[in-house]
Amino acid sequence: MLADYVASKYPSKNMTVVSPDAGRVKLADNWSDRLGLPLAIIHKRRDPNKANEVAVGEVVGDVQGRVCLLVDDMIDTAGTICQAAAALREHGASAVIAAATHPILSGPAAQRLNASAFEEVIVTNTLPIREDLVIPKLTVLSIAPLLAKAIQEVFVDGSVTSLFGVE
Numbered sequence: 001m002l003a004d005y006v007a008s009k010y011p012s013k014n015m016t017v018v019s020p021d022a023g024r025v026k027l028a029d030n031w032s033d034r035l036g037l038p039l040a041i042i043h044k045r046r047d048p049n050k051a052n053e054v055a056v057g058e059v060v061g062d063v064q065g066r067v068c069l070l071v072d073d074m075i076d077t078a079g080t081i082c083q084a085a086a087a088l089r090e091h092g093a094s095a096v097i098a099a100a101t102h103p104i105l106s107g108p109a110a111q112r113l114n115a116s117a118f119e120e121v122i123v124t125n126t127l128p129i130r131e132d133l134v135i136p137k138l139t140v141l142s143i144a145p146l147l148a149k150a151i152q153e154v155f156v157d158g159s160v161t162s163l164f165g166v167e
Helices: 002-009 021-033 079-090 108-116 144-155
Strands: 016-018 039-046 055-062 067-076 097-101 121-122 139-143
Touching: 002 021, 002 097, 002 121, 016 021, 021 039, 021 067, 039 079, 067 079, 079 097, 079 108, 097 139
Parallel strands: 016 039, 016 067, 067 097, 097 121, 121 139
Antiparallel strands: 039 055
């Protein structure tokens, strides 16, 4: 659903899928395959002299002059994904968008996203978003059509896994 939205809104000619860290490379690779786009990775390092502080390392892959699509499973405090967006802009990305399934959006997430380098942050409504959060860059997609299709597949003895591109 997220990939379909991105494909319908953004031309793929000049886009790169980006993993915000090593832990999301497989997810980003799946997006890259599905959309037929090149892949880049943000390699972040921790400073051994500073506890609980992440310094974004290098960007592995071509992002210069490209629209970069950061993909993740969730956005909690938005620290990692906002640092990744800033690193991409510093490395010459023409625009940065994000797609994540679960919008936890706790603590400073709204403030970080509003101050971030993102053009758009796309999430689903798998979790309720607090009404007091104002994030103009946020696009929320409903999972209702996906749930309806899953229920229909169950009732007609169809394949629920087919909804996810798995046969």
